[in-house]
Amino acid sequence: MKTLKYIFAFLLISISVVSCSDDDDNTVIEDNPVEGLxxxxxxxxxxxxxxxxxxxxxxxxxxxxxxxxxxxxxxxxxxxxxxxxxxxxxxxxxxxxxxxxxxxxxxxxxxxxxxxxxxxxxxxxxxxxxxxxxxxxxxxxxxxxxxxxxxQPNDGMVKTQVFMGVDGVKYVLAYVGPQNPEVALNDMQAVLYKMEDMMNFPVVENYKVAIDPRMPGMGNHSSPNNIDLTYNSVNNRYDGKLSLTMTGYWKINLKLLNQADEILKGEDVTEDNPESSLYFELEF
CATH class of the missing domain: 2.60.40.10 (Immunoglobulins)
Structure with missing residues (x-):
């Protein structure tokens, strides 16, 4: 009889533990939509x-x-x-x-x-x-x-350019990503606005931002397979590909071109001209 009592008691405890475990598993945990912010x-x-x-x-x-x-x-x-x-x-x-x-x-x-x-x-x-x-x-x-x-940005890098184009329009070009660059072909994003007046800054559509990343401290070498930034109407950004072949300081030389492929700001990088007047900076 004692053996049966022990077995019965053990079964009750086991059922209780399983029940508590099931209750815990079914507990609804609300997602925090601003977690990490x-x-x-x-x-x-x-x-x-x-x-x-x-x-x-x-x-x-x-x-x-x-x-x-x-x-x-x-x-x-x-x-x-x-x-x-x-x-x-x-x-x-x-x-x-x-x-x-x-x-x-x-x-x-x-x-x-x-x-x-x-x-x-x-x-x-x-x-x-x-x-x-x-x-x-x-x-x-x-x-x-x-x-x-x-x-001012914590990293001290230039990632925003406010400038006058040769068309007489004032533009604001800002780096968006990659936020965590890697030695790889990275997705790159930027936003481009123009200043109509002191209060209105509409998005500039269907232009192109040509990129030429260089490492000034390493002979000003470039990288392969870069893709210029073009307008994405879904998110109103400019998207492209940025090739980074090693860690360190990079200057991303830029040229802004309008729909007629006319250069509004920026220059080609050559032996005589090691950098464009329009650029972003990146170090990782």
Whole structure:
């Protein structure tokens, strides 16, 4: 009888353990849509809060991908239908201007609104950037403003060019990727905008950015199989291929060409001209 009691007790314990294990396996763990991002700013309202995220610790001169969420404090839930618009503004001592930026968008059912801003200059004590947000919550139009700090890139590399083309148009060309370059044929991306006035920077479509990567410290040698950047209408970027044959410092010499293949800025690299006036820098 004692043996039967022990067996019965063992079976009860085993069933209990399996049941607990099954409960643990069935526990629903919510995905965090901003996992891996840094919350860099927050705008508080009467019944909601706006959270601003970035992959970087700080906003920098150049291309910045930014994610925004709006939390309704009355329900403690994030909104996915908030018709969100934004405008970056630089307040200088004698004037104000905006910056090239995309629209904010979110996928269906997503509470994360994504976009990018290309900041042309750093902020300081007297000249500063503000991010203005306009959005609707339950039919109410709301405006939020926060002052943001824009720093020089941590790596000190030139990845943004603001210049006048031979056509008299002012352009903003910014490096997007690769963010983690390898000794390989890398996918390369950039964005190109033109300045219509101090507030409007439309995307430039169907131009070409010719690339010629060189290693100045290694005899200014180039690399094979590079593919020039051409316009991608799906993401409004310029895509191509960047060949990097070794680690170290690279200068990516550039030329901007219009639809008629006329060079608007930049020069060929030759023995007499070791670098273009239009370029990005990369070190890895």
């Amino acid at each position: 840094n919350k860099i700013y927050e705008i508080s309202g009467a019944n909601h809060v706006v959270e601003i995220y970035s992959e970087k610790q700080n906003l920098e001169i150049g291309y910045n991908e930014i994610s925004i969420r709006i939390k309704d404090l009355s329900t403690n839930k994030y909104l996915n239908d908030a018709e969100l618009n934004w405008m970056p503004m630089m307040n200088m001592t004698d004037r104000a201007h905006s910056a090239p930026h995309s629209m904010l968008s979110n996928a269906e059912e997503s509470t994360v609104y994504k976009g990018h801003i290309v900041f042309q200059m750093a902020s300081n004590e007297t000249e500063y950037w503000e991010l203005k947000l306009n959005y609707d919550i339950n039919g109410e139009s709301i405006e939020g403003v926060t002052r943001v700090s824009v720093l």
